Each structure stands twice: as structure tokens, then as C-alpha cells.
Amino acid sequence: MELKIPNHIAIIMDGNGRWAKSKGLPRTLGHREGAKTLRKILTHASQRGVKFLTVYAFSTENWKREKTEVDALMFLFKSYIKNERKNLMKNKVKFIVSGRVEGVSEGLLKEIKDLEKVTENNEGIVLNIAFNYGGRAEIVDAINKIIKEDKEEITEESFSKYLYNDIPDPELVIRTSGEFRVSNFLLWQIAYSEFYITNLYWPDFNEEALDEAIDSYNKRERRFGGIK
Numbered sequence: 001m002e003l004k005i006p007n008h009i010a011i012i013m014d015g016n017g018r019w020a021k022s023k024g025l026p027r028t029l030g031h032r033e034g035a036k037t038l039r040k041i042l043t044h045a046s047q048r049g050v051k052f053l054t055v056y057a058f059s060t061e062n063w064k065r066e067k068t069e070v071d072a073l074m075f076l077f078k079s080y081i082k083n084e085r086k087n088l089m090k091n092k093v094k095f096i097v098s099g100r101v102e103g104v105s106e107g108l109l110k111e112i113k114d115l116e117k118v119t120e121n122n123e124g125i126v127l128n129i130a131f132n133y134g135g136r137a138e139i140v141d142a143i144n145k146i147i148k149e150d151k152e153e154i155t156e157e158s159f160s161k162y163l164y165n166d167i168p169d170p171e172l173v174i175r176t177s178g179e180f181r182v183s184n185f186l187l188w189q190i191a192y193s194e195f196y197i198t199n200l201y202w203p204d205f206n207e208e209a210l211d212e213a214i215d216s217y218n219k220r221e222r223r224f225g226g227i228k
Contacts, residue, residue: 004218008052009045010170010193012185013038015177015201022201028072033203035080039087044207046091046125048214052167053127054098056185060134063103074108077131081111085118092124098164099133100141128165135187138164163188172217174210176202194220 013034020030038055045053058073088095095115112131142162146154160166169189175181178199182190196213198205 003214005049005214006171006217007050008054008168008170008172009050009213010054010056010173010186010190011041012056012173012175012179012183013202013205014175014179014183016203018177019201019203027069028076030201030203031073031076035076037203037205038080039084040207041205041210042093042125042127043091044210046093048210051125052170053125054130054167054170054186055128056130056133056183058099058131058133059184060100060132060137061184074105078108078111081115085115088115088119088127089122092122093119094122094124094126095119095129096126096165096167097129097131098138099131100137101132104132126167128167130185133164133185135182135184139188160188169193171222172196172213174198174213176200176205192222194222 016030016034017027018030019033020027042053057077062073063070087093097112097116101109141164142159145162146159151158169191170186170193172195173182173186173190173193174196176198178197180197186193194217196216198209198213200209
């Protein structure tokens with residue numbers, strides 16, 4: 001039987017801090033290793049035929065963390081954008097970001113917009129980074145857009161157009177570190193997604209682990225509320 005490759009995979013990249021702590025390292029080093037893992041997984045997902053990869057990088061709730069860690073995450077994301085630009089262009093990756101702009105520095109916002117612009121015509125895998133993102137915030141922001149446009153009737157399909165990015169819903173959601181929570185991630189989009197939980201911390205997640213998640217997805221029967 002031919003393997004079904006999910007068109008869109010979403011990943012909650014959890015466990016960077018705990019990975020670092022388990023090795024007696026600062027949490028910031030865990031985040032740096034996590035960035036390296038993202039590079040590997042993006043490449044492998046593209047090679048497997050995945051068209052969209054959404055990763056949860058920084059939530060609206062993460063602002064509550066220690067300022068030193070928040071500052072380190074902002075610096076790391078800015079560095080990732082600069083350092084990965086050449087690699088993303090080489091592999092024809094389209095880069096987009098989903099999330100609010102409030103609280104994010106002008107310098108970082110400019111780097112984000114510049115990379116989105118330079119990759120907008122790339123025809124390879126779409127890398128959607130959920131940054132300063134919250135599922136409830138996204139829904140509220142969409143409703144406020146609708147109110148401003150004075151729409152009288154909204155369907156599920158038309159509502160989706162008002163979300164941060166108009167891309168297909170994920171068929172598969174992966175969460176690392178063994179936690180069984182959605183953590184305010186893609187609340188609208190994951191209504192019928194399949195979930196795969198692994199005990200691996202994100203820095204330890206590798207190509208083989210992604211293949212195992214795809215294999216697990218292929219054993220599921222997706223009924224969307226119906227009966228087969």
C-alpha cells in the first residue's frame with residue numbers, strides 16, 4: 001500500500017529547556033539545539049513530500065517567562081532568520097510567520113517581513129512559524145477583522161480566510177516531550193487533525209522520529225465525524 005504523506009504537518013516543539021536541564025546546560029542552549037533540529041526536520045519533511053510545515057516557536061503566553069530567556073529567544077529567532085536565508089532560498093522554501101506583532105521589536109519585524117518577501121515566490125515546502133502566536137488570539141483577531149468589514153454572514157470556509165495565513169489545515173500534529181496538551185496551538189485548524197505524541201525532547205527529535213510519526217498517521221482511519 002502506498003504511504004500517505006500528510007500535506008501539512010504541525011509541530012509543537014516542546015522540551016528544549018528540559019533537554020538542556022537534563023544535561024546540566026542553560027535553557028538557552030536547549031533553544032539553540034532546537035533551532036538545529038528544525039533545520040533537519042524541515043529538510044526531511046520536504047524530501048518526504050510534505051507541502052506545509054507549521055512549528056510553534058513562541059506563544060503569546062511565553063512572554064511570562066524570565067526576561068533573560070525571552071530576550072534570548074528573540075535574539076535566536078532573529079539569528080535564525082539571518083542565518084537560514086541562504087539555505088531557505090537554495091531549497092526553495094517559502095517562509096511565513098503567523099502571530100501578533102504587538103511586543104515584537106521593529107528590527108525583528110523588519111527581518112521577518114524581508115524574509116517573507118524574498119521567499120514569497122519559492123515553490124518548495126512552506127515553513128510557517130507560529131511566533132508570538134496564540135490560538136485564541138488568532139480567532140479573536142479574525143473576528144475583529146470581520147467586524148471591521150461589516151460582514152453579515154460568515155461560514156467556516158470564509159472564516160478561515162481571516163486567520164493569520166490562509167493555508168490548509170494540518171492532517172498531523174506532532175508534540176514532543178510527552179505532554180498531552182494543545183497549548184493554545186491552531187485551535188481552529190486542528191479540529192480533525194491526527195495527533196502523535198513522542199517522549200523525545202525536541203532537540204532529540206530526528207528524521208527517523210518524523211518517519212515514525214508519518215507511519216503512525218498511516219495507520220489511522222480519518223472519518224471526519226462520519227462512518228466508513
